[in-house]
Amino acid sequence: MSLTVNTESLREWFRSCPAILAANRFRVDFLNESPTEYALYATPSTLRYHENIIGEEVLDEIQVQNFIFASKEPYGADVTQNLRNLTFYNDVMSWITEQNLNRNFPTWEGGEVKSILPTLTPYVSQYGSNVAKYQIQLRIKYRRTS
Numbered sequence: 001m002s003l004t005v006n007t008e009s010l011r012e013w014f015r016s017c018p019a020i021l022a023a024n025r026f027r028v029d030f031l032n033e034s035p036t037e038y039a040l041y042a043t044p045s046t047l048r049y050h051e052n053i054i055g056e057e058v059l060d061e062i063q064v065q066n067f068i069f070a071s072k073e074p075y076g077a078d079v080t081q082n083l084r085n086l087t088f089y090n091d092v093m094s095w096i097t098e099q100n101l102n103r104n105f106p107t108w109e110g111g112e113v114k115s116i117l118p119t120l121t122p123y124v125s126q127y128g129s130n131v132a133k134y135q136i137q138l139r140i141k142y143r144r145t146s
Contacts, residue, residue, distance in 0.1 A: 006108055018091075024038060025038070026039070029041050031070060033072070034072065036074070037071065059144060063141075066138065067138045071088075073085045073134055075131055076130050093118050096138070111142040111144045114143055118137065
């Protein structure tokens with residue numbers, strides 16, 4: 001499995017979400033200081049193994065990969081702006097749920113995606129006087145094919 005290829009495939013999949021504006025940058029493992037842009041971060045994920053009948057440790061057929069989807073957004077004392085930021089994340093999470101129901105997933109090198117689900121609700125992970133980094137965590141469950 002190639003984390004590079006799968007991260008790019010996931011980024012392109014997110015690009016089809018109507019809430020994500022095509023005019024905004026969408027990076028990998030990096031967000032600039034200015035709003036509004038998006039990024040995907042690969043996070044540590046436990047590889048699952050089992051012992052086969054001859055005593056070897058082999059990868060389980062079903063694996064999980066975790067990612068963070070994040071964005072830099074305008075932020076501050078303006079309640080309306082901060083609520084818009086949370087509404088954006090609500091829209092993204094609703095879209096992810098819809099894609100799961102329709103089984104519309106990105107291609108996955110070395111496997112077949114079975115589900116993509118948010119595992120943490122949106123929250124501010126960093127903030128300054130006029131910009132904040134909001135994020136959600138995702139769990140991608142996939143069946144290994146190679």
